[in-house]
Amino acid sequence: MNAIDLADHPPLLVARGLAYARNEEPIFGPFDLVLDAGEVVLVEGGNGSGKTTLLKVLSGLLAPTAGEVLLNGATLTLAKLSQQVALLGHLLGLKMELSALQNLRFAVGLGGIRTGITPQIALAGVGLEGFEDQPLRLLSAGQKKRVALARLLLVPAALWLLDEPYANLDRDGIGLVNRLLETHARRGGAALITSHGAYAYTSGTPRRIGLDTGAAGIDAQVAANDGTGPASA
Amino acid sequence: MNALTLWFHKFGSPPTFYRVAGRLLPWLYALALIAGAVGLYGGLVVAPTDYQQGDAFRMIYVHVPCAWMGLFAYAFMAANGFIALVWRIKLSETLAIASAPVGAAFTFITLVSGSLWGKPMWGTWWTWDPRLTSELVLLFLYLGVIGLYNAIEDVRQAARAAAFLALVGVVNLPIVHYSVVWWNTLHQSASVSLMGQSHISGSMLWPLLTLAFATHVYFFASVLARSRAALLSLESGKEWVREIALASTAHAERAHV
Amino acid sequence: MRPGSTSAACRALVARDLALASRRRGDALNPLLFAIIVVSLFPLALGPEPAVLARIAAGTIFVAVLLAALLTLDALFRSDLEDGSLEQLVLSPHPLSLLLACKIAVHWLTTALPLIIIAPLLALLLYLPAPVLPVLLIALVLVTPLLSLIGAVCVALTVGMRRSGMLLTLLVLPLLVPALIFGAGACNAVQSGLPYAAPLLWLGAWLVLALVLAPLATAAALKISLT
Numbered sequence: 187m188n189a190i191d192l193a194d195h196p197p198l199l200v201a202r203g204l205a206y207a208r209n210e211e212p213i214f215g216p217f218d219l220v221l222d223a224g225e226v227v228l229v230e231g232g233n234g235s236g237k238t239t240l241l242k243v244l245s246g247l248l249a250p251t252a253g254e255v256l257l258n259g260a261t262l263t264l265a266k267l268s269q270q271v272a273l274l275g276h277l278l279g280l281k282m283e284l285s286a287l288q289n290l291r292f293a294v295g296l297g298g299i300r301t302g303i304t305p306q307i308a309l310a311g312v313g314l315e316g317f318e319d320q321p322l323r324l325l326s327a328g329q330k331k332r333v334a335l336a337r338l339l340l341v342p343a344a345l346w347l348l349d350e351p352y353a354n355l356d357r358d359g360i361g362l363v364n365r366l367l368e369t370h371a372r373r374g375g376a377a378l379i380t381s382h383g384a385y386a387y388t389s390g391t392p393r394r395i396g397l398d399t400g401a402a403g404i405d406a407q408v409a410a411n412d413g414t415g416p417a418s419a
Numbered sequence: 420m421n422a423l424t425l426w427f428h429k430f431g432s433p434p435t436f437y438r439v440a441g442r443l444l445p446w447l448y449a450l451a452l453i454a455g456a457v458g459l460y461g462g463l464v465v466a467p468t469d470y471q472q473g474d475a476f477r478m479i480y481v482h483v484p485c486a487w488m489g490l491f492a493y494a495f496m497a498a499n500g501f502i503a504l505v506w507r508i509k510l511s512e513t514l515a516i517a518s519a520p521v522g523a524a525f526t527f528i529t530l531v532s533g534s535l536w537g538k539p540m541w542g543t544w545w546t547w548d549p550r551l552t553s554e555l556v557l558l559f560l561y562l563g564v565i566g567l568y569n570a571i572e573d574v575r576q577a578a579r580a581a582a583f584l585a586l587v588g589v590v591n592l593p594i595v596h597y598s599v600v601w602w603n604t605l606h607q608s609a610s611v612s613l614m615g616q617s618h619i620s621g622s623m624l625w626p627l628l629t630l631a632f633a634t635h636v637y638f639f640a641s642v643l644a645r646s647r648a649a650l651l652s653l654e655s656g657k658e659w660v661r662e663i664a665l666a667s668t669a670h671a672e673r674a675h676v
Numbered sequence: 677m678r679p680g681s682t683s684a685a686c687r688a689l690v691a692r693d694l695a696l697a698s699r700r701r702g703d704a705l706n707p708l709l710f711a712i713i714v715v716s717l718f719p720l721a722l723g724p725e726p727a728v729l730a731r732i733a734a735g736t737i738f739v740a741v742l743l744a745a746l747l748t749l750d751a752l753f754r755s756d757l758e759d760g761s762l763e764q765l766v767l768s769p770h771p772l773s774l775l776l777a778c779k780i781a782v783h784w785l786t787t788a789l790p791l792i793i794i795a796p797l798l799a800l801l802l803y804l805p806a807p808v809l810p811v812l813l814i815a816l817v818l819v820t821p822l823l824s825l826i827g828a829v830c831v832a833l834t835v836g837m838r839r840s841g842m843l844l845t846l847l848v849l850p851l852l853v854p855a856l857i858f859g860a861g862a863c864n865a866v867q868s869g870l871p872y873a874a875p876l877l878w879l880g881a882w883l884v885l886a887l888v889l890a891p892l893a894t895a896a897a898l899k900i901s902l903t
Binding site for chain 3: 560562566567571576584588594595597599
């Protein structure tokens with residue numbers, strides 16, 4: 187029955203034996219993961235465990251040294267990217283000279299927009315009402331992060347790849363990220379987030395994967411699949 | 420997969436290449452040395468003195484083979500760069516990068532020998548002859564490829580970037596050449612062309628061809644030797660390199676005892 | 677959900693880069709100032725005789741424009757790389773070469789077009805004969821996009837490096853030799869009463885080739901540098 191399920195609805199994201207090496211020095215892996223729609227997975231690992239590189243490989247920015255990434259059952263390459271993946275890295279991809287609204291309009295132009303939302307609504311959704319026309323350089327680091335999160339609300343990507351989404355955020359901000367993730371999962375989206383452990387995704391029962399060893403990753407995945415699913419309504 | 424690709428994959432695997440190239444190298448060096456000695460003897464001693472240019476013409480025996488090699492090495496580098504970019508074959512990356520310094524050296528020798536020849540012929544060390552100018556641009560292209568390769572930390576990324584630059588250079592080289600020729604006709608002052616319009620006699624030609632052969636063989640020997648060294652450092656973590664290292668230390672210890 | 681169209685993406689990119697350029701108006705003055713300084717150094721070095729200056733005027737202006745363009749090339753992708761926008765461009769589902777073509781076009785508009793506009797002033801400083809000026813302007817209109825396009829390929833190859841200035845010069849200049857030869861050559865031909873159409877046509881042909889190939893090459897080079 188499982189096999190039929192897989193054939194009909196391939197999981198959103200599958201990583202098999204994924205590894206990346208620079209100058210023959212392994213950065214991470216082998217890493218295995220199956221991510222279904224409606225799931226949120228937290229990848230934990232200390233500094234230098236390869237979390238950022240993992241997200242770059244999963245997004246298609248870096249080609250893996252070994253293994254493969256399947257997005258909706260098809261091999262992921264940079265050439266075949268559709269508007270299904272949104273990456274939020276350490277660098278937010280925002281222009282400091284421009285206003286929050288200008289930045290979001292550009293993001294929408296580049297990535298498309300979901301139905302029933304506007305940049306203004308998205309900004310209000312991340313608690314930045316009234317800051318629409320401020321140049322970004324006048325905002326605090328946390329507020330800039332919120333603008334970047336507003337981009338996720340706008341673009342129609344099913345898979346979110348968030349690198350340290352909790353960094354620079356206050357208690358309210360952490361709650362906001364958790365709420366966004368929950369809503370996204372409830373709508374049938376999925377997210378992979380990284381953390382070095384100081385902050386945590388608290389709501390629901392997220393799957394956790396340790397990146398320090400590949401074997402732990404598989405164990406965690408098996409354990410998570412045995413237990414109840416994440417907050418998928 | 421056809422036979423050619425299969426052969427390429429087999430020979431292209433670093434351990435096989437290392438072994439085969441290691442066996443070829445002494446023969447190639449010997450061949451280059453013998454052909455070079457014969458060619459130089461023929462060119463510098465046997466060939467008759469040119470009735471117009473005197474003994475200075477003998478510079479062509481160094482200049483012309485090196486000029487040919489400068490272009491040939493660039494073509495070889497670009498072809499390997501193309502293979503490296505399209506099929507992502509590690510050996511081609513290594514070969515492309517290995518040929519850059521060798522080609523640059525040949526181009527440099529071409530410039531220096533051309534300038535040495537120019538002093539008695541034209542009465543000046545340098546003249547903006549279209550061929551010399553193109554050669555100078557070629558040297559800059561080589562230096563760009565080498566500089567780019569050395570500036571990027573990740574070795575394989577560096578090789579791909581340098582290979583790409585070599586390909587961009589290939590597209591541009593004909594344009595550079597024709598622009599320089601046109602520019603030269605606009606500014607031309609009378610100059611003797613290096614090879615002359617006259618036919619070259621057989622006794623002058625065979626040493627030239629022998630030397631061209633010798634430089635080709637030397638080029639391949641040098642590229643193979645450089646590639647072997649590069650592959651060792653590139654694959655330093657792999658099993659086959661460890662075996663070679665162990666074998667050579669064991670050999671050294673035995674020699675010591 | 678409404679996936680964005682490629683033309684919308686290009687429009688958004690052009691609008692953003694133009695807005696950024698208008699915020700950084702001071703930067704646009706740098707190449708102009710640089711070109712004027714380079715040009716005004718020549719009379720100081722060679723003496724003020726109009727005959728001498730008129731002979732070297734076109735060549736000097738081309739060299740000054742080339743160097744000024746080189747000065748601005750480094751900034752083509754720099755800020756996009758530093759704030760992560762470049763990653764977003766590469767990850768966007770639209771053809772990267774088209775997006776980069778838009779970026780190059782805006783770069784040309786904001787850095788090269790002002791240089792062409794002040795070219796008559798530079799010509800005045802060097803006593804360029806009046807009949808040569810139209811040819812100079814046409815040649816500049818053909819040469820400066822070539823500088824931006826071919827420069828973009830080289831910038832894309834050096835984009836990740838911290839100090840790429842000297843290397844970039846080494847990569848770009850040999851590729852731009854024909855632009856200099858044909859551009860300045862056309863002006864020199866007019867000045868000595870020779871036909872000047874051929875070099876301009878060559879430049880035009882080369883520009884068409886570069887317009888097609890350079891954005892593709894820039895995209896490929898950028899993917900090599902980032903991945």
